[in-house]
Amino acid sequence: MFLVYRSHFQSLNGVISATSGYSGGSVKNPTYEQVCSGATGHAECINIVYDPQKISFVELLEAFWKSHDPTTLNRQGADVGTQYRSVIFYHSDMQRKAAEEYKKKLNDLKAFPDPVVTEISPATVFYKAENYHQDYFRLNGEAPYCQFVIAPKMEKFKKAFKEKLKK
Numbered sequence: 001m002f003l004v005y006r007s008h009f010q011s012l013n014g015v016i017s018a019t020s021g022y023s024g025g026s027v028k029n030p031t032y033e034q035v036c037s038g039a040t041g042h043a044e045c046i047n048i049v050y051d052p053q054k055i056s057f058v059e060l061l062e063a064f065w066k067s068h069d070p071t072t073l074n075r076q077g078a079d080v081g082t083q084y085r086s087v088i089f090y091h092s093d094m095q096r097k098a099a100e101e102y103k104k105k106l107n108d109l110k111a112f113p114d115p116v117v118t119e120i121s122p123a124t125v126f127y128k129a130e131n132y133h134q135d136y137f138r139l140n141g142e143a144p145y146c147q148f149v150i151a152p153k154m155e156k157f158k159k160a161f162k163e164k165l166k167k
Contacts, residue, residue: 007137007150008067008157009048013166014055019047020129020136023089024121032130038081045087047126057095059164061102064088067157070106071114077149086116089123096120 009018022035025042035042048060068076070086090096099120106116132139137150158165 007154009046009060009063011158011165012050012055012060012063012161013164014051014053014059016049016051017047018049019126020133021045021047021127022083022129023047023124023126024087025124028125029127032133035083036081038083040083042083042127043085043087044083044129045089045126047128055164057098058102061088061099063157063161063164065102065106065116065118066160067153069112070116070118071112073117086118088118088120089126090120091123096122 009015021044022030022040022042023045025035025040027034027040027042030040030042034040035044050057050060064070068086072086074080074082074085076084076086088095088099090099099118103116103118103120106112137146137154140146141151
């Protein structure tokens, strides 16, 4: 599970599903409004189900780090708060190790102007977000937020991963 836009991952060949939701907090069945308050401890994230025969976990990590700013603590663009933290919720020791090694490599290579601050934590209960979050970009593509924030990131993502996109 990663904090990024669902539309990015849904477009990758080998990703079976990408579901928007919340994880890492202390409140059962949180609502969007509760998560946005910052009081629940949850991060907005997506739950990714993928076919490892078509796309590897390391390739998903690459897509994750190239699709957002992993150097800002508790912030993504204009969105501020712990619910917007950069986080990877891992499901196995292999995933934990791969995420930690990739993060270390990025920092060692100084791949970004500032250190990567992405949190790497064990997966906890994932709560599916409300239905209007599931296809937000597709359903609201003309909205100002989609036009000025998501669309440019999606175009950059498509260029970087054109060989890995679904046909």
